[in-house]
Amino acid sequence: MYSSVIDIYDTYIQNNSGYGASNYASDIIMENCLVQKNGNSGVYNGSDGTLAISYCTMSENTQDGVRNEGDSITLNQCNINKNSQNGVYTGQADITITSCLIEQNGADGIKNDNFSGPTIMGAIIRRNTGNGISCTNIQTTNIKNNWIVNNSGGYGIYISSAVTMAMMRGNTITHNATGGIYRSSSGAEPNIVNTIFYHNGSNNTTFTGTFTYVNYCRTSTTHSGSGNITNDPCFASPDANNYHLKWQSACVDKGLTTPDVNDETDIDGEDRVYNNIADLGADECYTSHADFDNNSRVNFIDYATFAKAWRTSTGQANWNAACDLKADGTIDYKDLCRFTNDWLWEPQEEQIPGVGSGSSLNPDGIAGQQMMMAMQPQPEFLTTEFLSAESLDMSVSRALAMEIESAESVEPIEDVFDVNETLDWLNELWQTDESIRESINETDWQEFLNSIKSSEQ
Incomplete structure (x- = not known):
């Protein structure tokens, strides 16, 4: 493709003797494509070309998954795997x-x-035969909020002769074969x-080379x-x-929190700062104060x-400060609102970025399935006023996790509390779920x- 403006959607590109797709001096958008088993790189971007690739898979190509020597390229939510040379x-x-895998x-x-x-940003870079990320003679580099793990033939990050100082923030770099990060004796420090x-x-080698600017990090040695x-x-x-x-x-809560960090998201796409302080690594840990048994x-x-502890106040029998979610000295319907908002809360499970991935074109169904993750039935006012959740696509048969606001972050709206709706919901739970009948006797x-x-009387 030469000197054109081209959109490529829902296309299956495989088994070509050269590149799967080759671009010179054109502006190209690729979405939901599967590019695999081609005789050279899966996608090549040459001189004066710009390329935007989203929701695509580049797999099992003879050279690189994506090779860029043009003006600029963006990769968003893509899977790039099992290529003979570099992923990118x-x-x-x-x-x-x-957000690529x-x-x-x-x-x-x-x-x-x-x-x-x-x-x-927000990528999982793992199980590659060389380094996770290799940078030589680079400039204006930002590596943020990534998992760089289990790369078997090199370092998590390898950096040599950098022209300018690279910013590396909020990454998790672990279980890489040779070491955490390497820097040559020449060039700017990150x-x-x-x-x-x-x-x-x-x-257990964290650093190979000189690293002066290391702050708010978890390292293997002091x-x-x-x-x-x-x-x-x-x-x-x-x-x-x-x-x-x-x-x-x-x-948790050990990071440096700056305005730039406040504007970022973590590996799951959640806000980078929770409880006013950023965590170390690529994951921001969200907790629920309603998880009393941890x-x-x-x-x-x-x-x-x-x-x-219901309907007790500070100092009374059965008082439990942990159940005072509103922190006002009384456990009442305001705390119940906060508790039911976090009903069935769980921390994020493993999330694999890279949704879409040409799934509709993949005859083997190896990527791009969809899953809805739903809560148990709740009173309507709880689902409409208090819950924040979204269903997300799957990639490589792994579900992206649902984001649910924690009770700590929700300010209950007292005038939407409906006693009858809450009682109907609780009665249904008692009748339909054996586990609640095992955890509390019927009289209590x-x-x-x-x-x-009588809570509002």
Whole structure:
């Protein structure tokens, strides 16, 4: 394609002897395409070309998944996997990569050189044979809020002869074969902030080279700078590729919070700052104050705890300060509003960016399925006034997690509390779910309902 303006949608490009798609001096938009098993790179962007690729898969191509030597390229929510060389290569050009999954490529996950200016945000870069990200002779580089993990033949990040200082903020860099990050003796040092380095290299090597500007990071050994820690980050389930933080993690609320950080989102697309302080690493840990037993789920066990403390005030029998979600010294319907808002809350499960991915064209159905994740039935005023949730696409058969506002962030609206709707909902739960009948006896449950009836009197 040469000197054109072209849109390519819903296209299946495979088994060509050269490039899957090649662009020179054209402006091209590609969406929902599957580009695989081609004899050269899956997509090539040459001189004077601009390319915007969204919701596409570039897989099993003989060279790079995407090769950029043109003016600029953007990759948004794409899967780039199992290509023989690099997942993405860019040279002498700008590239922006957001919310992509780049894995199992034969060389580096992302390779940047020859004065390119990469911006990489919200991506998972894992299980590549070389480095996670390689940068040589780069300028104006931003690497933020990514998981860079389990790359088997190099460093999480490799940087050499940088022209300008790179900004590396809010990344999780762990279990990479050679080390966390490498820097050559020449070139500008990077500015590293709010990042987790953990278990990289056989000797748990975080840094290879000189790194002066490291602040508010989790490192394997003590490092000069402000706010650095060496505690276990407490990942949710690293063996299952889940590098979200547990609420107990020492990395929670340990980051440097600046106006720029406030404007960002984490690996799940959630606000980068929760409880007024950013966390270390790519995941911002959201918790629920209604999870009284700290088992990462708000359920009937927590409801039994709440019911026992119902209609008590500070100093009375059965008072439980944890159930005073409104923090006003009395456990009443205002706290019930907050509790029911977090009903069945769970922390984010593993999220794989890269929705769409040419799924409608994939005969094997390996990507792009959709899933709706729904709450249990609740009173209408709760679902319309208090819940914030969205269904998200799946990629590579893994569901993106649902975002649910925590009770801490919701200010209940007292005049929408409807006693009858709440009682109807609770009666339905009692009749239809055995677990609640096992967690509280019928007499105590009925007393709880009766007290709700009189809550506004």
